[in-house]
Amino acid sequence: MHSFNPPKRTLMGPGPSDVSPRVLEAMARPTIGHLDPAFQTLMDEIKELLRYAFKTENKLTFPVSAPGSAGMETCFANLIEHGDKVIVCVNGVFGTRMVENVVRCGGEAIVIEDEWGKPVSVDKAEQALKDNGDAKILAFVAAETSTGVASDTKALCALARAHDCLTIVDAVTSLGGSPLDVDGWEIDSIYSGSQKCLSCPPGISPVSFNERAIEKIKNRTTPVQSWFMDLNLVMGYWDGTGGRSYHHTAPVNAMYALHESLLILHEEGLENAWSRHAEMSQKLREGFNAMGIKYLVDPQYALPQLNTIIIPDHITDEAAIRAKLLNDHNLEIGAGLGALAGKVWRVGLMGHSAREENVNKCLAAFKAVMN
């Protein structure tokens, strides 16, 4: 066995996205201790930069030391107590995963289903809230990574609040790529991932909780079932007040990378980053349309950072096409997931990948392999 030298890919799948050399370089800086005062300064800066990216003043905003699926579980495990009724809106794979989380945390899931490729129906959610006056939480995916659909987060959160429910919002694919306003939309709890529009290596999950959510956690009558994810404990480590107590060993170098990727976002400006994603997505759409390739999702609720295209009928072996893109062009795109497996491809334009150079490369590669 030898040192691993990865091939140089262009990452245009559903994540990870291309990582900027600046971020890779930051990650390779010498490791320091997770209790070093210098690391604590870094933690403070990361929290501040995450608040910027989430558009929130939430004190409890920090990166979970594990991938997005652990960020998801952190929200559910902390906010659900045994028997809590949770309304889950499912319009793709990650909504389904939310249901799994509710059940494993001892909650009762009320599942509202919408077609994959369509947004969550605000009307159906409202009806479910009316029908379940004792529901405690409304959970949904703001940006479905399996379909490329944006749902109306603002409207859903307003509804939840009107019915005295907390919200759990999956923003794994949104953060940094398309409009998201945690405070403006009054989102109670939210999780994301490092490897999508932040263009950081995978492994870290930024989360944020407002005071309503914290109050629910603090008033739990039973302990959080996960020790690793228990926010009552994690807060003591990530919270600056009264000195930090040891909880777990933070992934130090991954935090260097996250810090650098958030700095890049801050330098560009959040709204500028959203515009860039929209613009690149438009260029890609024009190119695909010119090739006769159709989109799964109506443009009015399509995510710019994740473009789901329908595999043309004449393609009999879609995996072979993806393999050709990868092997001949070093281009990674995503397969369909779940109900959409074999029917769609997912082309990501996330973070550092959302560049004109990538759009052109992608269109050229598709032209080459589809002929």
Added chain:
Amino acid sequence: MHSFNPPKRTLMGPGPSDVSPRVLEAMARPTIGHLDPAFQTLMDEIKELLRYAFKTENKLTFPVSAPGSAGMETCFANLIEHGDKVIVCVNGVFGTRMVENVVRCGGEAIVIEDEWGKPVSVDKAEQALKDNGDAKILAFVAAETSTGVASDTKALCALARAHDCLTIVDAVTSLGGSPLDVDGWEIDSIYSGSQKCLSCPPGISPVSFNERAIEKIKNRTTPVQSWFMDLNLVMGYWDGTGGRSYHHTAPVNAMYALHESLLILHEEGLENAWSRHAEMSQKLREGFNAMGIKYLVDPQYALPQLNTIIIPDHITDEAAIRAKLLNDHNLEIGAGLGALAGKVWRVGLMGHSAREENVNKCLAAFKAVMN
């Protein structure tokens, strides 16, 4: 805010340890997709190298995509079903944490306590096994990171087996630093960390489960309470047979680092690495003894990779000494934890930190600050 440029420390605390430039360089290589065939090759090599480091043929040997405390919870959450009786031997902070895990997983913890700084009493464990014929699991820490004590893992595992109990063994600090033989000692499940004697950045937790453990997991009548840690799902991702299914997005670059650190261990040879740790620890002990500094732990069960020294009586502000070591000498050592806070310092000689250069630097720095 600017890019974060960490100070250049010498890491001789309880972890993270100094990371070799080779490992940092590997980690900064371009990110590829977690489903890329090239990444799957890397995963296979990591599993093979981990089997070497653990001395096991266990098929289910892989790195959990989160820190050691998540590796711990992966063992408990998968092996415990509600009501299971678990005997936990506590002789330090991490034994206490095991108890927390048992309770949160719905198990009943039978706690056997030993003095902090002493190994787990094999006699007491045997008595507890006799007194609790219905116990399902014996859990203990092979190498207590809070005290620097090695317990008799082989004897404890033999006892557990004789009483038809599975074992959960904490080897966070052992792996790569001192004798550990998963198959030879018939350990059923074990977890470790990347940032101790493997000298990899923190954030990853190698684990291994034998067939007896897997059988228990497969025969569960209730789902594992954590979706993220459910081995029934994770196995589908890390297991090579029948193609890999998506579970979560692996921390790709952290895996490059782990691979490189395991390669370094393999090149040196596991037994040679153990000898090096023992030799460096002996040199350090001689130096401290010459300065009149006493050890907490009897040499016969002291860990070479974690040297716990008693803070001399004349030191009235131990934190000031650690701050001086850090600020004037860029040397990080560890404070005492829990019951030993303020009473001991923990001096790590782990992995890449276990070098003569570090021993000399450490002794010189102590001489300078203690005068």
